[in-house]
Amino acid sequence: MREPLLDIKDISISFxxxxxxxxxxxxxxxxxxxxxxxxxxxxxxxxxNILTGxxxxxxxxxxxxxxxxxxxxxxTIVKKGISRTFQNIRxxxxxxxxxxxxxxxxxxxxxxxxxxxxxxxKFRKEEDEKIYKAIEILKILGxxxxxxxxxxxxxxxxxRKAEIARAIATGxxxxxxxxxxxxxxxxxxxxxxxxxxxxxxxxxxxxxxEHDMRVVMNISDRIYxxxxxxxxxxxxxxxxxxxxxxxxxxxxxxLHVGN
Amino acid sequence: xxxxxxxFNNLEKFLYQPSVFMILTGAALAVLLIVPWLGLNxxxxxxxxxxxxxxxLALGLNILVGxxxxxxxxxxxxxxxxxxxxxxxxxxxxxxxxxSLIVCVVLAAAVGIVIGLPSLRLTGTYLSIITLxxxxxxxxxxxxxxxxxxxxxxxxxxxxxxxxxxxxxxANSGMYYLSLLLMLLVMLFCRTLVRSKTGRALRAVKGDExxxxxxxxxxxxxxxxxxxxxxxxxxxxxxxxxxxLGYIDQNTFTFDMSTIILxxxxxxxxxxxxxxxxxxxxxxxxxxxxxxxxxxxxVIYGLILILMMRFRPQxxxxxxxxxxYPIRKTVIERISGPQNQTADDGETNHA
Numbered sequence: 237m238r239e240p241l242l243d244i245k246d247i248s249i250s251f252x253x254x255x256x257x258x259x260x261x262x263x264x265x266x267x268x269x270x271x272x273x274x275x276x277x278x279x280x281x282x283x284x285n286i287l288t289g290x291x292x293x294x295x296x297x298x299x300x301x302x303x304x305x306x307x308x309x310x311x312t313i314v315k316k317g318i319s320r321t322f323q324n325i326r327x328x329x330x331x332x333x334x335x336x337x338x339x340x341x342x343x344x345x346x347x348x349x350x351x352x353x354x355x356x357x358k359f360r361k362e363e364d365e366k367i368y369k370a371i372e373i374l375k376i377l378g379x380x381x382x383x384x385x386x387x388x389x390x391x392x393x394x395x396r397k398a399e400i401a402r403a404i405a406t407g408x409x410x411x412x413x414x415x416x417x418x419x420x421x422x423x424x425x426x427x428x429x430x431x432x433x434x435x436x437x438x439x440x441x442x443x444x445x446e447h448d449m450r451v452v453m454n455i456s457d458r459i460y461x462x463x464x465x466x467x468x469x470x471x472x473x474x475x476x477x478x479x480x481x482x483x484x485x486x487x488x489x490x491l492h493v494g495n
Numbered sequence: 496x497x498x499x500x501x502x503f504n505n506l507e508k509f510l511y512q513p514s515v516f517m518i519l520t521g522a523a524l525a526v527l528l529i530v531p532w533l534g535l536n537x538x539x540x541x542x543x544x545x546x547x548x549x550x551x552l553a554l555g556l557n558i559l560v561g562x563x564x565x566x567x568x569x570x571x572x573x574x575x576x577x578x579x580x581x582x583x584x585x586x587x588x589x590x591x592x593x594x595s596l597i598v599c600v601v602l603a604a605a606v607g608i609v610i611g612l613p614s615l616r617l618t619g620t621y622l623s624i625i626t627l628x629x630x631x632x633x634x635x636x637x638x639x640x641x642x643x644x645x646x647x648x649x650x651x652x653x654x655x656x657x658x659x660x661x662x663x664x665x666a667n668s669g670m671y672y673l674s675l676l677l678m679l680l681v682m683l684f685c686r687t688l689v690r691s692k693t694g695r696a697l698r699a700v701k702g703d704e705x706x707x708x709x710x711x712x713x714x715x716x717x718x719x720x721x722x723x724x725x726x727x728x729x730x731x732x733x734x735x736x737x738x739x740l741g742y743i744d745q746n747t748f749t750f751d752m753s754t755i756i757l758x759x760x761x762x763x764x765x766x767x768x769x770x771x772x773x774x775x776x777x778x779x780x781x782x783x784x785x786x787x788x789x790x791x792x793x794v795i796y797g798l799i800l801i802l803m804m805r806f807r808p809q810x811x812x813x814x815x816x817x818x819x820y821p822i823r824k825t826v827i828e829r830i831s832g833p834q835n836q837t838a839d840d841g842e843t844n845h846a
């Protein structure tokens with residue numbers, strides 16, 4: 237079997253004696269869309285926070301492209317190629333949309349304060365390249381016409397997309413989306429689904445936390461279900477949806493998958 | 496209201512057109528260059544120089560407060576470091592003013608790092624209190640370290656800057672041009688800073704620290720960098736200020752000075768360059784012009800600040816620019832050139 241892009245092995249973390257995540261193992265292959273679902277407080281966002289280096293796991297190991305990344309600093313992990321969006325949108329509201337995306341290119345923009353102060357050739361070349369790249373990314377998300385607006389002024393759905401654009405701009409291969417469809421109306425959700433599929437078609441790998449079952453069932457290659465910090469199921473969407481433990485823990489009843 | 500906004504945007508667009516902007520900048524520069532020939536008396540020229548120095552100081556603090564979102568109440572401490580370093584080197588050791596600036600920059604940067612470090616753990620009010628303490632510590636050091644600073648007696652007869660036989664004095668307007676030059680250089684620096692990776696990182700730290708970390712920004716580094724830049728700029732302005740005054744002691748660099756610099760930044764408009772200019776003109780000129788009002792001037796002073804906070808908290812010139820992000824022609828051509836693979840996908844047209 238080919239080596240997974242991301243391999244999480246038995247990670248656990250507890251806060252003040254309360255176990256938030258317990259022995260969770262999870263793997264993602266390149267170019268997959270994998271969803272992590274579970275009721276509120278199941279520990280989904282905690283898994284994201286461990287993955288991105290915000291929390292240090294008490295035990296367990298995380299490998300990204302075969303390299304161990306747990307206990308690395310968040311900045312290092314971004315450089316290695318993992319980037320995320322946030323459940324509660326965290327854009328830089330007082331910066332233009334394109335500036336937000338340019339912030340995403342930060343770790344891959346190589347010039348010094350000297351270069352920018354004296355506007356050296358190196359600076360102009362790098363900056364032009366990154367602006368070009370930023371606009372290309374905004375095109376992917378259909379935001380190129382809003383590049384000069386302030387992020388805080390965008391409608392809700394566009395803010396979500398701008399966050400995704402910013403995450404892509406870091407040059408990440410694996411993109412973690414934390415409830416991207418939260419608060420979206422059905423039309424916005426459909427747009428978002430198309431977006432995510434399109435991003436995958438460009439070669440990105442996606443790990444998704446989502447509450448909207450329509451989104452999850454529609455888009456995921458595989459699903460992991462977390463309940464009370466523990467994995468209770470994993471597999472293909474249909475299998476997970478019909479798993480009695482999942483129905484009991486998460487859905488509280490029977491689920492009818494679309495079609 | 497809406498119409499007003501649109502017409503304002505058009506005005507901004509008009510003013511910032513490259514040709515219009517160049518003409519306006521050129522005109523402003525021409526006026527600034529001929530100021531000494533306007534026949535202002537030495538009292539007024541002193542105020543003009545003071546305004547230029549305070550604009551520079553405000554530009555420095557603006558990097559901290561306006562871009563990075565770190566409020567410093569101890570800026571006078573950095574000004575003092577620069578002023579004393581230069582004064583001691585030139586007066587006691589006979590250094591040239593311009594050579595001493597190198598030492599002044601290095602020293603200020605070092606102090607900036609030391610003061611910047613607590614900012615990594617503290618935010619908001621707590622950080623402000625630390626910087627406030629720093630300002631007072633510097634004053635105490637000045638008083639106590641008598642062999643070096645001459646203590647509370649202060650240092651008088653500070654030599655004017657000189658270069659190649661020319662002495663920059665108030666009389667020959669050398670001081671004016673020197674302070675103008677420093678102000679313009681700092682302004683240019685700030686302009687290049689905003690439109691760079693560094694400036695974006697600083698503003699990202701202000702906007703949302705967690706998100707900034709998740710974008711791979713080394714928040715620690717950029718916070719300390721902001722302190723260092725603000726410290727160096729303040730120290731340079733302080734060096735110049737001391738030669739203008741000709742006499743410094745610990746009371747030159749009181750908390751009042753820190754407050755005035757901070758007030759300029761807030762009054763003018765945090766995070767803007769134009770705001771620093773208007774803020775300094777108002778806050779430095781006003782007390783001078785209203786000297787005849789004696790005690791009442793502080794009432795007016797306070798009233799202005801209160802009214803500002805109520806009706807225009809973003810500062811007098813603190814509007815959000817509606818101008819498009821500047822993109823060079825070559826890049827625009829590359830983007831609008833032959834449509835690439837994204838066009839036939841259909842997915843991109845859903846905006």
